[in-house]
Amino acid sequence: MLNKNTLSTLCQGAVDASIEAGQLIQSQVDQPHDLQDKQGGYSKASQVVTEVDYQAQEIILKHLRPGSSQYDLGLLTEEAADDRSRLHTDYFWCIDPLDGTLPFTEQRSGYAxxxxxVSQSGDPVIGVVYLPDEELCYSAIRGEGIALNGQPFRLDRSSDDRLLHVYMDRSMQSADCFTAFIEQMKQWAKAENYQEVVYHVGFGAVRNALAVLSHANACYVKFPRPQQGGGSIWDFAATRLIYEELGVPVSNSKGEKLRLNTPETTFMHQQGVLYATTDRIAEMVLEIKV
Structure with a gap:
């Protein structure tokens, strides 16, 4: 087990890494980028990579290598092959150097x-997310709450907004379940006296999860599907801990813990994903039949 002081030191290293990588990313956002193909899931977003992804990854690894060596930490990072060290070490770093490559190359918000x-059991103990275009850094240590740019962060529960905000990936719109999902959301929102359901599409997974927290009533949904993909462990590891520390719902599509270290695959298509601002919204989504 890593003690509190060690976790604090490792977390600060991750914060420094995320900020330096994010500053590099933001400095390149208005430049032309060659989109390279890579082995990914079923969506275009999971199949593209740029030179900036690799540069950001190297910056992060530079910061994390000393602690990784000292504490024998494994590694899982998007732009490198899974060496499966995550299955043999007590903890592993789980890194997405540039989540939302598509919005980044399209020069719009949505990347992080x-x-x-993450422990070998699949539970995150440190989570750090940096939003380069907003210069915001969220950091969490299990049991220690959330910091935003180094200051304590809590949800603003004062809004009486009666809109229901639903975040989803572009690929959701072409899924077989999409029509049924939209209709059931409409019926439920009407029964709960929401004024309207507002759909948001186009962010990366990390930004989707954090954007939910900016509303009083919102969720981010991904349903299981047979095609390989559905995001990967690195898309959800940090935000799962942020949600758990805030005490708001995060689960797979069965209401169980998001499994973040399955031996068979790093993909999440078999699980589905649910982030929500309230238990009631989470319960509603879990009841949807698609």
Whole structure:
């Protein structure tokens, strides 16, 4: 087990790494980028990579290598092959150096840097997310709450907004379940006296999860599907801890813990994903039949 002081030191290293990588990313946002193909899931977003992804990854690894060596930490990072050290070490770094490559190359909001330290059992103990275009850094240590740019962060529960905000990936719109999902959301929102359901599409997974927290009533949904993909462990590790520390719902599509270290695959298509601002919204989504 890593003690409190060690976790604090490792977390600060991840914060520094995320900020330096994010500053590099933001400095390149208005430049032309060659989109390279890579082995990914079913969506275009999971199949593209740029030179900036690799540069950001190297910056992050530079910061994390000393602690990784000292504490024998494994590594899982998006732009490198899974060496499966995550299955043999007590903890592993789980890194997405540039989540939301598509919005980044399209020069619009929706990208982020995500770093988590995850136990072999699949539970994150450190979670760091940096939003380069907003210069915001969220950091969490299990049991220690959330910091935003180094200051304590809590949800603003004062809004009486009666809109229901739903975040989803672009690929959701072409899924077989999409029509049924939209209709059931409409019926439920009407029964709960929401004024309207507002759909948000186009962010990366990390930014989707954090954007939910900016509303009083919101969720981010991904349903299981047979095609390989559905995001990967690194898309959800840091934000899972942020949600758990805030005490708001995060689960797979069965209401169980998001499994973040399955031996068979790093993909999440078999699980589905649910982030929500309230238990009531989470319960509603879990009841949807698609």
């Amino acid at each position: 840097v995500s770093i988590a330290l």
